[in-house]
Every structure is written in structure tokens, then in C-alpha cells.
Amino acid sequence: xxxxxxxxxxxxxxxxxxxxxxxxxxxxxxxxxxxxxxxxxxxxxxxxxxxxxxxxxxxxxxxxxxxxxxxxxxxxxxxxxxxxxxxxxxxxxxxxxxxxxxxxxxxxxxxxxxxxxxxxxxxxxxxxxxxxxxxxxxxxxxxxxxxxxxxxxxxxxxxxxxxxxxxxxxxxxxxxxxxxxxxxxxxxxxxxxxxxxxxxxxxxxxxxxxxxxxxxxxxxxxxxxxxxxxxxxxxxxxxxxxxxxxxxxxxxxxxxxxxxxxxxxxxxxxxxxxxxxxxxxxxxxxxxxxxxxxxxxxxxxxxxxxxxxxxxxxxxxxxxxxxxxxxxxxxxxxxxxxxxxxxxxxxxxxxxxxxxxxxxxxxxxxxxxxxxxxxxxxxxxxxxxxxxxxxxxxxxxxxxxxxxxxxxxxxxxxxxxxxxxxxxxxxxxxxxxxxxxxxxxxxxxxxxxxxxxxxxxxxxxxxxxxxxxxxxxxxxxxxxxxxxxxxxxxxx
Numbered sequence: 001x002x003x004x005x006x007x008x009x010x011x012x013x014x015x016x017x018x019x020x021x022x023x024x025x026x027x028x029x030x031x032x033x034x035x036x037x038x039x040x041x042x043x044x045x046x047x048x049x050x051x052x053x054x055x056x057x058x059x060x061x062x063x064x065x066x067x068x069x070x071x072x073x074x075x076x077x078x079x080x081x082x083x084x085x086x087x088x089x090x091x092x093x094x095x096x097x098x099x100x101x102x103x104x105x106x107x108x109x110x111x112x113x114x115x116x117x118x119x120x121x122x123x124x125x126x127x128x129x130x131x132x133x134x135x136x137x138x139x140x141x142x143x144x145x146x147x148x149x150x151x152x153x154x155x156x157x158x159x160x161x162x163x164x165x166x167x168x169x170x171x172x173x174x175x176x177x178x179x180x181x182x183x184x185x186x187x188x189x190x191x192x193x194x195x196x197x198x199x200x201x202x203x204x205x206x207x208x209x210x211x212x213x214x215x216x217x218x219x220x221x222x223x224x225x226x227x228x229x230x231x232x233x234x235x236x237x238x239x240x241x242x243x244x245x246x247x248x249x250x251x252x253x254x255x256x257x258x259x260x261x262x263x264x265x266x267x268x269x270x271x272x273x274x275x276x277x278x279x280x281x282x283x284x285x286x287x288x289x290x291x292x293x294x295x296x297x298x299x300x301x302x303x304x305x306x307x308x309x310x311x312x313x314x315x316x317x318x319x320x321x322x323x324x325x326x327x328x329x330x331x332x333x334x335x336x337x338x339x340x341x342x343x344x345x346x347x348x349x350x351x352x353x354x355x356x357x358x359x360x361x362x363x364x365x366x367x368x369x370x371x372x373x374x375x376x377x378x379x380x381x382x383x384x385x386x387x388x389x390x391x392x393x394x395x396x397x398x399x400x401x402x403x404x405x406x407x408x409x410x411x412x413x414x415x416x417x418x419x420x421x422x423x424x425x426x427x428x429x430x431x432x433x434x435x436x437x438x439x440x441x442x443x444x445x446x447x448x449x450x451x452x453x454x455x456x457x458x459x460x461x462x463x464x465x466x467x468x469x470x471x472x473x474x475x476x477x478x479x480x481x482x483x484x485x486x487x488x489x490x491x492x
Contacts, residue, residue, distance in 0.1 A: 028123065
């Protein structure tokens with residue numbers, strides 16, 4: 001059965017579907033970047049709210065900026081913007097149809113669809129999932145890169161933006177000039193202080209175009225920070241076939257995910273918001289402690305198991321958690337180096353949080369690939385691993401496990417595994433990383449000289465020594481033996 005409005009009532013009884021009248025839902029949110037994560041996270045919360053009888057003015061108008069988004073738009077519109085979410089764990093599958101998306105704006109050069117939508121008074125929130133690398137941050141400084149070619153182009157040509165942030169600035173200029181209330185800019189990306197990062201991009205472009213506009217945005221537009229969490233692997237043809245065979249649905253754009261989800265959000269909005277607290281969103285005055293916990297323990301944990309697993313020929317996260325060396329490595333680093341330097345989180349036990357993460361990583365139904373976890377280390381390591389090392393060094397604590405995690409990444413970037421298998425390019429900076437890794441085999445310090453990634457940590461004699469010893473052990477005895485030695489006695 002092809003998914004559509006017409007076939008909704010004919011779906012099998014075990015499939016949950018919208019209980020609300022979709023024809024009454026209007027778009028109050030323009031969301032840019034309708035990848036799997038958004039559609040399994042923010043969109044699900046809003047669907048929950050609509051199912052509870054929540055305000056119908058907070059539907060989602062989808063938008064995209066990449067060529068692949070045009071294909072997704074075509075697929076979703078053919079299904080009346082409906083799609084299925086399949087939550088999977090050892091207990092089974094739970095299938096539901098999400099109906100809160102009202103339409104998908106045209107995807108075109110110059111962002112004409114976004115610019116048209118963003119001028120509508122009904123749009124009161126513009127939300128984003130444009131990936132960690134989409135915020136134009138200079139890796140050397142950690143600040144907004146106003147000199148980036150795309151940003152410079154937007155500053156020079158305000159009416160023809162090339163980036164989503166240029167389009168947001170154009171929309172806010174329109175609202176200021178017409179006396180319309182500004183919208184909230186709400187990042188839902190897995191980026192530390194994502195609201196502040198989005199704010200830097202928007203105000204940075206506005207400052208280059210018109211300082212008065214930048215001042216107006218700074219005074220009137222909210223950019224709430226938020227912590228988001230749900231493991232959402234890539235959708236494959238095999239997964240689509242499972243949905244078809246198990247539930248009788250033909251859906252070109254389904255999403256598969258774990259049951260767990262979390263959203264902690266600062267309660268700062270320019271022009272109202274949906275009552276998401278009714279469906280489990282935690283509103284706080286400062287998201288920092290929650291964000292710190294998730295990025296260091298969960299995202300850092302993914303980085304710890306990723307490269308060791310790849311080097312040992314493991315394919316999925318649940319395979320990693322079933323391997324005593326990989327799981328033992330994760331547990332020791334988390335409990336001795338990471339958790340002790342994560343600040344307290346209100347109402348949360350960090351050890352219980354980590355135990356829950358271990359269960360989530362071990363979920364065999366998610367089939368989260370090690371290849372996905374290894375992707376884009378040059379952007380993720382400086383956010384997920386290096387800050388923990390910096391805090392340990394500042395506190396006079398050991399960094400042996402974190403240095404080993406970094407050495408495993410370096411060894412992976414060599415491009416060839418321990419059985420002479422080839423690791424294909426898996427990072428936007430792959431050529432640079434591969435070259436550095438090959439130099440570092442004989443001179444480990446060469447890897448830490450990437451100052452845009454390691455900063456002061458790479459200059460620490462303590463970290464240098466621990467990294468050098470770890471990388472040397474990986475080359476001398478292999479991943480499994482090195483992990484076993486670290487777990488049993490340490491590498492020193």
C-alpha cells in the first residue's frame with residue numbers, strides 16, 4: 001500500500017497514525033534540512049502535540065538547500081508529506097505515520113522557496129538541521145568565519161543569498177522593514193551551544209551588510225540553545241523492504257530509529273512557541289549542563305568505539321558493544337576520564353546516564369554502522385574528545401584513554417586496516433588526514449600539530465607522551481592487544 005492521505009484509513013491497525021484533522025494544520029515552523037534526524041525527533045514531538053489536541057498553527061513547512069533535498073521533496077510530496085517512523089529495539093518494532101508536515105518548499109538556487117516562505121507572518125520559528133559542519137566556523141579559532149567565500153558572497157549580494165543564513169538575514173530584513181514581528185531561529189543540530197552558533201552566523205552576515213540590521217537582530221531575535229538526542233541510522237533499501245514486508249507500507253522516505261529521544265531547550269522565543277513541554281520537551285534557562293553531558297558522554301562514546309571497531313573489522317555499534325575489548329575500553333575511559341570531569345546535571349545521575357547509553361549502543365535493531373560513526377572525525381573530534389582531554393589536563397588528571405581514542409582515529413586515517421583492507425575516504429579532510437597519519441607512524445607529534453583540531457592539547461607534553469605511546473602500541477601489537485593492555489594494566 002502506497003502511503004498517502006487517501007490510504008491512511010486503510011493501514012493495518014498496529015500502525016499509529018494522525019488522530020487530528022491534517023487539513024486544519026497550518027505551518028508555523030519553517031524547518032530547513034529534513035534529514036532522518038529531524039523527521040525522527042522534532043517532527044515527532046510536534047506530531048505528538050497535535051495528537052494531544054495541541055494548537056494546529058504549529059505545523060512544519062519543510063525546506064532544503066542541497067540537491068538531495070529536491071529528491072526528498074519529490075518523494076514526500078508524492079506521499080502528501082506523510083512518512084513512517086519505525087522505532088526498533090529487542091522488544092520489537094513500533095510503527096507510526098507522522099502527519100505534521102504541511103508542505104515542502106521548492107528547492108532552487110538562490111533559496112527562492114525559503115525566501116518566499118520566510119516572509120509569511122504565520123512562520124514564527126525557523127528551525128535548522130544543517131549538520132555540524134554547516135555553520136561556517138573557523139576550526140582554528142572556533143569562531144564564525146566571516147571570510148568564508150560563501151559568507152562573503154552573501155554579504156556582497158544581500159538579495160541573492162547562497163547560504164541558509166543569508167536567506168534568514170534577508171527574511172529578517174523584510175520583517176524589520178515591513179514592521180512584522182521577527183521569527184525565532186532555532187538550531188536543532190548536534191553542535192555545542194547551537195543557538196549561539198546560529199546567532200553568530202546570522203549576525204555576522206547582517207553586520208557585513210548593514211550594522212543597523214545586525215543591531216536590530218541582536219535586540220529582537222531569539223536563538224535558543226538546545227540539546228537533541230536520538231540515534232537515527234541511515235535508511236537503506238533493506239530497511240524499506242522490511243517496512244513493506246512487515247507492515248505492508250510502501251514509503252520512499254521512511255525513518256528508522258531507537259525508541260529513546262530527548263530534547264532540552266532554552267525557553268527563549270521571539271514570537272511564541274508550541275507547548276512542547278506537554279510532550280516531553282524539557283524547557284530550561286540554561287542548556288549547558290545537559291549539552292555538556294550528552295556531547296562528552298554519548299557523542300564522545302561513539303567516537304571511542306568507532307575507530308577501534310573499524311580497525312577490528314566490526315560493522316555495527318551493537319557488534320562493538322558485544323566485543324569485550326571495545327566495550328571495556330569505552331567503559332574505562334568514560335568512568336575514569338570523562339564522567340569525573342563532566343559538571344553535575346540537575347536531577348541526573350551521570351553514571352546512570354552512561355549505563356543507559358551502553359544499552360542504547362547495544363540495541364541490535366538500530367544497526368548503526370561503524371562507518372557512520374567514523375565519518376567526519378576532523379569536525380567531531382575537536383567537539384567530542386579534545387575538550388575532555390583539555391579538562392583532564394587542567395585538573396591534573398590522566399588522559400591515557402582519551403589519547404588512545406585519538407590514536408585510534410589517527411591509525412584509522414592511515415587508510416589501511418590491520419588486514420590490509422582499504423578504508424575509503426570518510427571525512428571532508430580525508431586527503432590531509434591520510435597524509436598526516438602516514439607521517440605520524442614514524443613521528444606521532446605530526447598528528448597533534450594539527451592545531452585547528454587539537455589546539456593547546458596538542459602542545460601538552462603529557463598528552464603528547466600518552467598519544468605517542470598509544471599510537472606506537474597500535475602499530476606494534478594491533479588494536480585488540482592494545483585495548484586489552486589498556487584495560488588490564490594501562491599503557492604506561
